[in-house]
Amino acid sequence: MRPLRYAINVTIDGCCHHEAGVAPDAESMRFWVTEVGRADALLFGRVTYEMMQSAWRRPGTGVWPDWMKEWEIPFAETIDTAKKYVVSSALDGVDWNAELLRGDLADAVRRLKEGSGEGLFVGGVTLPLALADLGLIDEYVFIVQPVLAGHGPTLLAGLRDRIALELVDRHEFRSGAMAVRYRPVLVAG
Template sequence: MRKLIMKMSLSVDGFVGGPNGEKDWVFKSSDEQSLAWLLGHTREAGLIIMGSKSFQTIAPYWPTAAHPLAAPMNEIPKAVFTKKGYAGINLPNPEKSPAIASWNEARIFNGDLAETIRKLKAEPGKPVVAIAGGGFMRSLIATGLIDEYVLVTHPVILGSGEPIFTSLPKPLDLKLTDVKAFPKGIVVRTYQPA
């Protein structure tokens, strides 16, 4: 059985986005070492999962991006979760670009989230890594199926914004398994359910 890993960027005060969904603060504190860690962590994924809003936002960017993270983002299979139905996204000329084809061929799931996650975890392969989308992450946390929480804390206090650890039916006890700190202030904490 493969692991389900949630990777999420947070402000020091625990928000994943600003009051209007701003995420520009995530890139201000990156450095060569944190980027190398992110690249290595991303390459460990066998499947990248996200909600449909995040997918629609980032899918057009990655196929032509010059960012070092573009290669794994375009190569690793993706799955999209939606509650309202989703027809996918049609980026132009997939036959001319394997990167575009990888986004157009994302698996779409609109059934019971917990049941689908159990099935994905039962598939062979490298870990399932959840990225992006506060609403999707809150739903994923509520399933109780996350094996590892990778919380990337950026050196910024937003004051208000979008949290992900809200509306839990009971406290979620975690065990700290790893901490990494980077020169410009990013701290990565990895937790597993206690």
């Protein structure tokens, strides 16, 4: 069974808006290249899919835009070519190596997890909350940014039940950010 990993940048006070933390640098982008590269497929809700597509889809010319730094290109290439599943009732269709995931969310994600491979990656805010509530996330990966945002969407706000986690890995970046990897602890009850 493939594990489902939720990974996101988050500020110390829990904000997970993509512009609230420290701007990406070469070191953090290498981390994300590895993290996304460990997945057989990416799972996005509509908002995250559209945001990622607008930033990281290879232009029709085949040439990455001038604003993109050389150290961002490996991430762009990794996410551009990755298989994607999009959970949305608002979209009629998707492209960018993606397909819509329809029907019951729990059943659809369980079917994806039953496949063989390295794992699945989910990003964003709303979809991961639903997946956490369903008990479908096998690993949580957060890059905790050394910033207090004071506002914005917060990590897993509205989670139905408490989820106990155990730390399985951590890595400190030169920027002061810290990548932490947790797995849910099965609580006998």
